[in-house]
Amino acid sequence: MSVLQARDIGYSYGDKAFSLKGVSLSLEAGESAALIGPNGAGKTTLVKILAGLTRGYSGDVLLEGKKIGAYSDTKRASIVSYIPQTDNMTFEFSVREIVGMGRRPYINETGTLGKFDKEKVTEAINYFGLESKTHSSYNALSGGEKRMVLIARAFAQEAKLLIMDEPLTYLDVKNQSELMEHVLKLNNTGHTILMISHGINLAAEYVKRVVLMKDGRVEADGTPAEVIEEGVIRRVYGLENFYIENNKKTGKPNLFMIPGGQGQNQNIQKGESR
Amino acid sequence: MKPKAAAYTAISSLLLLLCFAWAISSGSVPVSMADITGFLLGKTGGSNYDIVMKIRLPRIIFAMLVGGMLAASGAMLQALLRNPLVDPFITGISSGAAFGAACAIIAGVSGLIMPSIAGALVTMYVVYRLSVAYGSLSVSRLLLIGVMIGSFFSSLIMMLNAIFSKDLVKVVFWLMGDLSNINPGLAMYGAVLTVVVLSMAIYFANDLNIMATGDDEARSLGVRVELMKVMYFIFAGVLTAVSVALSGVIGFVGLIIPHITRFFIGPDMRSMIPASFISGAAFLLCADTIARTVFLPSEIPVGVITGLIGVPVFIFLMNTRKDA
Numbered sequence: 015m016s017v018l019q020a021r022d023i024g025y026s027y028g029d030k031a032f033s034l035k036g037v038s039l040s041l042e043a044g045e046s047a048a049l050i051g052p053n054g055a056g057k058t059t060l061v062k063i064l065a066g067l068t069r070g071y072s073g074d075v076l077l078e079g080k081k082i083g084a085y086s087d088t089k090r091a092s093i094v095s096y097i098p099q100t101d102n103m104t105f106e107f108s109v110r111e112i113v114g115m116g117r118r119p120y121i122n123e124t125g126t127l128g129k130f131d132k133e134k135v136t137e138a139i140n141y142f143g144l145e146s147k148t149h150s151s152y153n154a155l156s157g158g159e160k161r162m163v164l165i166a167r168a169f170a171q172e173a174k175l176l177i178m179d180e181p182l183t184y185l186d187v188k189n190q191s192e193l194m195e196h197v198l199k200l201n202n203t204g205h206t207i208l209m210i211s212h213g214i215n216l217a218a219e220y221v222k223r224v225v226l227m228k229d230g231r232v233e234a235d236g237t238p239a240e241v242i243e244e245g246v247i248r249r250v251y252g253l254e255n256f257y258i259e260n261n262k263k264t265g266k267p268n269l270f271m272i273p274g275g276q277g278q279n280q281n282i283q284k285g286e287s288r
Numbered sequence: 289m290k291p292k293a294a295a296y297t298a299i300s301s302l303l304l305l306l307c308f309a310w311a312i313s314s315g316s317v318p319v320s321m322a323d324i325t326g327f328l329l330g331k332t333g334g335s336n337y338d339i340v341m342k343i344r345l346p347r348i349i350f351a352m353l354v355g356g357m358l359a360a361s362g363a364m365l366q367a368l369l370r371n372p373l374v375d376p377f378i379t380g381i382s383s384g385a386a387f388g389a390a391c392a393i394i395a396g397v398s399g400l401i402m403p404s405i406a407g408a409l410v411t412m413y414v415v416y417r418l419s420v421a422y423g424s425l426s427v428s429r430l431l432l433i434g435v436m437i438g439s440f441f442s443s444l445i446m447m448l449n450a451i452f453s454k455d456l457v458k459v460v461f462w463l464m465g466d467l468s469n470i471n472p473g474l475a476m477y478g479a480v481l482t483v484v485v486l487s488m489a490i491y492f493a494n495d496l497n498i499m500a501t502g503d504d505e506a507r508s509l510g511v512r513v514e515l516m517k518v519m520y521f522i523f524a525g526v527l528t529a530v531s532v533a534l535s536g537v538i539g540f541v542g543l544i545i546p547h548i549t550r551f552f553i554g555p556d557m558r559s560m561i562p563a564s565f566i567s568g569a570a571f572l573l574c575a576d577t578i579a580r581t582v583f584l585p586s587e588i589p590v591g592v593i594t595g596l597i598g599v600p601v602f603i604f605l606m607n608t609r610k611d612a
Binding site for chain 2: 062065066067086087088089090091092094095096097098100103104105106107108111112115116118119123124125171
């Protein structure tokens with residue numbers, strides 16, 4: 015069953031510099047997909063529409079078969095969670111306070127957490143290994159820990175669909191790997207994942223499906239092997255100096271750059287003289 | 289309320305009580321605490337009865353109400369705009385409210401609260417719209433535009449005063465604040481409005497907490513962000529406007545008090561709003577007592593005292609914050 019279905023989505027900003035031009039996309043329950051593409055492709059605009067955060071688009075977004083706009087804000091929030099790129103916050107909320115906000119769809123405006131809600135918050139904190147940081151200020155955490163807190167909040171939110179906007183940005187390799195392991199774990203426990211990523215290789219390794227966008231359109235959509243392919247990458251990114259080779263351990267396609275500038279036709283086909 | 293917030297609120301309440309005792313016993317005529325206690329418990333008569341019950345007590349209640357309103361309004365604005373450097377004075381909202389009230393006086397309209405609210409809300413809208421650059425709110429623009437709009441309205445008030453030669457109470461009342469013009473009817477009306485606004489603001493304050501983490505986050509968690517923004521702008525505008533109608537433009541209470549309160553209890557607005565109200569009440573009562581007793585028999589506008597404390601605090605905060 016489709017958790018999320020986007021049909022012919024069009025969106026235009028005032029200056030028309032960035033827009034979406036008839037994007038259609040469907041996510042099945044339990045699927046994990048990465049949205050990749052050059053800067054300005056419309057990825058963030060698309061995920062915000064899919065998460066029900068942006069209005070004024072043409073076309074339809076169906077969440078569990080029903081138009082997303084037909085849901086109440088809290089009901090929608092109990093199904094889909096959006097994790098933006100957030101660095102520091104203006105005020106010093108603690109980790110527990112931030113994760114506790116994930117229970118908003120299930121409580122009233124006063125924000126009073128019941129026993130069950132408190133247990134869910136504790137469970138989310140423990141699940142992501144944040145026990146020792148429970149009372150720390152969010153702003154005092156490292157970049158990796160901050161992302162983990164936001165994912166823990168989404169976990170406490172109990173949404174089936176997690177939409178993440180570039181969760182790996184500014185993270186070192188270890189943090190990227192840890193975060194993706196947690197994402198994988200969530201996917202394995204039934205969560206549907208859609209994440210924007212500039213890390214093509216990480217996307218290839220951790221998700222089952224890659225959607226490649228350019229200029230407001232979906233250019234390719236399929237398994238990592240189908241999308242991370244030399245012809246597609248060359249056409250979409252305009253790259254010349256790269257090669258693609260399968261990871262020897264996982265068999266997933268990885269993209270490697272060759273220093274020396276573009277346009278020098280230095281592509282090396284798989285298995286060529288290296 | 290968390291234990292830290294409850295402790296801070298209890299200490300603030302105790303300070304408020306001490307300020308009350310100081311304020312009611314201080315002035316050109318010293319009155320003993322025994323007499324004051326007697327008057328407060330219902331004893332009448334005596335030469336000091338009128339001084340305590342008809343002059344000092346109403347003024348004290350006035351100062352507490354205005355200080356509380358300004359501090360609560362500042363706390364809401366800071367959360368709403370995600371910046372601890374804003375307050376009703378710096379953003380020009382107080383001056384807009386004062387201009388609304390001044391226009392009402394010239395037009396001969398009875399009742400200053402509604403024109404003040406109109407002035408505050410229009411100013412708030414204009415400042416907010418002008419501060420949005422490239423689709424997002426620029427805090428540096430907001431502060432600059434707020435200061436400019438504040439000066440603009442101050443000039444307009446002085447101009448109206450000159451053109452119409454009307455008694456706008458005193459120009460200094462609108463520009464520097466003054467708690468000596470006590471209008472009990474207006475104060476009662478303002479107090480009722482304050483209770484209603486504060487109750488609603490505290491009820492919905494958890495959504496304001498979530499919004500302080502970002503609009504998209506809040507929407508994603510089910511918060512009706514646009515509705516909440518409008519509501520809290522109105523709450524902050526109404527509290528500011530009522531305080532201006534009662535006492536003129538008193539600066540910096542809404543800046544200093546929420547900042548100190550947040551430092552002690554954290555940013556949770558469910559505790560911040562009531563705790564800021566109590567601390568603001570204590571602070572302005574203290575400032576007003578200084579204003580009316582330090583240069584006896586003269587009295588200086590209370591805004592002078594809050595300005596003398598507020599400006600250095602503002603500069604300190606601006607220098608210590610990266611986002612300022």
